[in-house]
Structures are given as C-alpha cells and as structure tokens.
C-alpha cells in the first residue's frame with residue numbers, strides 16, 4: 001500500500017459540513033459527486049498534500065445512514081492509495097483479511113475502490129483505491 005489517499009468523514013448535512021470544513025481547512029471543497037450505487041453524496045477538500053472526503057447519505061438505509069445511526073458523525077474510513085488494486089486484494093485475502101469487495105467497484109473521484117471489513121482491522125474501515133487509468 002502507498003500513502004493515505006484520503007480520510008472519509010460521515011456527516012449528516014453536506015452543505016453544513018462543507019461550510020465547516022472550508023472554515024477549518026481554509027479552502028473550499030473542489031468537487032461534489034454522487035455515487036448512486038452507494039447511496040452517498042461526497043465532497044472533497046484538498047489541504048496541502050492531504051485529502052478529506054465528506055460523505056452524506058442519500059438514502060435512509062445506506063451504509064452512511066447506518067453508520068450515522070450507530071456512531072454519529074465522525075471518521076468513517078481511511079483510504080490508502082494502491083497501484084494495482086487487484087493484486088493488493090489478492091495479497092490481503094492471502095493474509096487473512098476479509099475483503100468486502102472482491103471485485104473492485106467504481107468509487108468517487110475516478111477511483112476503483114474496495115473495502116476491508118473493519119472487524120479484521122481493529123475497527124477501522126480501510127478503503128483501497130486505485131486511480132482509474134485512461135487507456
């Protein structure tokens with residue numbers, strides 16, 4: 001795995017949190033994107049070399065809605081950049097990690113993504129993400 005690509009934060013209201021994080025980081029978010037398959041609307045901030053992704057639920061029973069019900073707003077996942085997501089999934093499975101998406105799926109921000117079950121990672125939801133390379 002490579003650097004931390006971004007930190008994902010679950011929020012109740014994206015517009016309220018966009019304003020809050022703009023104040024906190026001193027920059028406006030640079031994009032908003034809806035991932036319908038996940039039932040989320042996301043926004044991204046760039047702060048120096050770091051990226052923050054805010055996630056708001058667009059459905060009542062999606063993964064972010066469930067997370068907010070259980071834990072409230074806060075850090076939802078840590079995403080690591082990988083060069084080759086398929087080989088990284090294979091490596092982690094081989095190490096005994098439970099991969100939630102054995103076939104990587106299209107995530108926000110032009111990425112292929114896969115998540116590891118937090119039960120196997122000390123409660124931390126880990127996202128692998130690989131830039132989708134233009135052919």
Ligand code: ZN
Nearest residue numbers: 008053079127
């Ligand atoms: Zn993410």
